[in-house]
Amino acid sequence: RKEVEQDPGPFNVPEGATVAFNCTYSNSASQSFFWYRQDCRKEPKLLMSVYSSGNEDGRFTAQLNRASQYISLLIRDSKLSDSATYLCVVKWAGNNRKLIWGLGTSLAVNP
């Protein structure tokens, strides 16, 4: 089983749609969780951290399910500018250097 696993997609959705991505992780000792966004040929950028209680930032909602070892990202009212690859990232407890990166889920929002 991969350490961090994501559906590569692509997800093709119309503008205004709601879309959700899941990411599963294998290490139950994982401590911190993040979603990054990467545009084509650009660097990854931190979208949001994922907290145990779940968190929301505008149209984006992230949730963590420790029992089932997955995190999710929900995007509401999709915009064309949301088209990108979304990377799931997990940090193992006690090791600041060990970020495990998923391969990403590709999203294309269509007019």
Add this chain to the structure above:
Amino acid sequence: NAGVTQTPKFRILKIGQSMTLQCAQDMNHNYMYWYRQDPGMGLKLIYYSVGAGITDKGEVPNGYNVSRSTTEDFPLRLELAAPSQTSVYFCASSSREANYGYTFGSGTRLTVV
């Protein structure tokens, strides 16, 4: 608000040549990292540093070297470039205060021919 600055943005090397990829950050972050990203692949950690004078190997260190003489700078050295080192290289930094979320540079696209 420079963040993480990488130079050069593009480079073509011939097999066997050497070069240094520069990375500088102005956020006083202790932790710095070098990654490579091949097409359709995830980020692979090459080297990292937890502070000035301290470096350690990541997943794919062969063919590379680093140094960290200051908090700000973390250059990556390629010795005897090989076609397998054709990739996009990203430098990143992080801190405890940022909950270890990374700030990336804009990348260096390297082609070895």
